[in-house]
Amino acid sequence: MPPKKDNKKEVKIHLFHIQLVLSEDDGTGILKNIVQFKIQFQVVTQNIQNIVIMFEWLNANSTERYDTGLIDQWNVVSSEPQQNLDDPPIVTYSFEKVFDQLRFIDSLAEVLSKKKLYMYFVNADDMKVMQEFWFDYSLMLNTPNFEFAFSKMRIMEILDFKFNIQSDKPLLHEQLRAKLxxxxxxxxxxxxxxxxxxxxxxxxxxxxxxxxxxxxxxxxxxxxxxxxxxxxxxxxxxxxxxxxxxxxxxxxxxxxxxxxxxxxDVKEELQLFDIEKWLQIEEEKNRPPEPDFTVDPKTGKKIPKKEVKKDDKKEVKKEVKKDAKKDNKKKEVKLGEPILEEQPKxxxxxxxxxxxxxxxxxxxxxxxxxxxxxxxxxxxxxxxxxxxxxxxxxxxxxxxxxxxxxxxxxxxxxxxxxxxxxxxxxxxxx
Known part of the structure; x- marks a missing residue:
């Protein structure tokens, strides 16, 4: 057996090593938990074009927006031809993304517990949202895997949709679980x-x-x-x-x-008939049109009014075109809130x-x-x-x-x- 002095030294070194591991954090004594997430999508489609999925997921501080690119450019898993050769085949696409390693802390656990994270199917041409989902990821605090499947999409070209998010280890280790x-x-x-x-x-x-x-x-x-x-x-x-x-x-x-x-069932009040306003409207209707000439007070001759210059007309047209372009700007996709055009609810x-x-x-x-x-x-x-x-x-x-x-x-x-x-x-x- 080795001497007792050597045993004491080994014990001291071992305890010192544990203290160093615990002090890697910000002084709270809670061990770091470095996790890595992976998300997988699978979409069964028929003749899909220009559709992209945008989703919200965790980053080092809170959440961040990600996108998958066009669905028809994902990896093709299978392609099944139809009985009618003129019909497009049913194609299954898949997409996978592995996120960077992330230090999972208290604030991220609160995000999963309290916040709804959104996912959007967006038309890449005009950036309009075609369908949206929100997910409650709080269950990942207990199990490091989340799955979702849906087959009743509003988008006719999508026949089935599945996705799952998983982490390489539990999000809450024993110390963090005891704290939260x-x-x-x-x-x-x-x-x-x-x-x-x-x-x-x-x-x-x-x-x-x-x-x-x-x-x-x-x-x-x-x-x-x-x-x-x-x-x-x-x-x-x-x-x-x-x-x-x-x-x-x-x-x-x-x-x-x-x-x-x-x-x-509320009955609308009928507005009272305003006779004065009605007389003003009738007077304006019966008013003769303004003459297209002016009378010179000295000579009494009729002088035609000056026409608008052609250059001025061109300038007006240019301004109208600019305004039209501004009105046709693509709408930005904002995550964290519903972005569908508001309809009467x-x-x-x-x-x-x-x-x-x-x-x-x-x-x-x-x-x-x-x-x-x-x-x-x-x-x-x-x-x-x-x-x-x-x-x-x-x-x-x-x-x-x-x-x-x-x-x-x-x-x-x-x-x-x-x-x-x-x-x-x-x-x-x-």
């Missing part, structure tokens, strides 16, 4: 929902607001008696005083299955919905990391005013309108909502 404490909320299902086919409603969804003010909304589904959302989102409890919230504030989950289109009455209230006080007890809750859905009773917007009624008549309360009969069918909660590290340990 990821908390996953999974809305599993809503059952025994009363279905009403008398009216046309918006698609169903569940929405809730977390303690930090983040509002989460599930994907929309067709109204059915039993709906399975399986919608997950990951929050970072280490960035908030969560124990106090668990004790005092339950979370309200709203089931929007009866959002109706608002009918505009339908207004919905979102007050008639169900609420499931869930208390998370169980997480305050020792060693509790997972809680599954099944809560009844109760109606949110809302005053429905169908007459006060009628301008024919005076103030007194509006006050005397009978109040009608409408609510969905969730209680009759014992409607329920099932939600799973999972915490990375228990708040209290024994």
């Amino acid at each position: 404490n990821p908390f996953q909320v999974e809305i599993v299902s809503c059952e025994n929902i009363p279905v009403q086919a008398q009216k046309s409603y918006e698609l169903c969804y569940v929405q809730y607001e977390f303690y930090d003010g983040t509002v989460i909304k599930t994907d929309m589904q067709v109204q059915m008696q039993n709906m399975y959302f399986n919608s997950k989102h990951v929050f970072l409890l280490g960035t908030m005083d969560i124990a106090k919230h668990f004790e005092t504030r339950p979370i309200k989950f709203e089931l929007h299955d009866k959002d109706e289109i608002v009918r505009n 339908k207004q919905y009455n979102r007050n008639n919905h169900g609420v499931a209230i869930m208390n998370l006080g169980a997480f305050i007890h020792s060693n509790v990391r997972e809680v599954d809750l099944l809560a009844g859905i109760v109606p949110r009773r809302v005053f429905e005013d169908t007459e006060s917007n009628n301008l024919d009624l005076n103030t007194t008549a509006r006050k005397n309108i009978p109040k009608v309360f409408t609510a969905t009969n969730y209680l009759d069918l014992q409607a329920t909502m099932f939600v799973k909660f999972e915490m990375s590290n228990a708040l209290i340990r024994k």
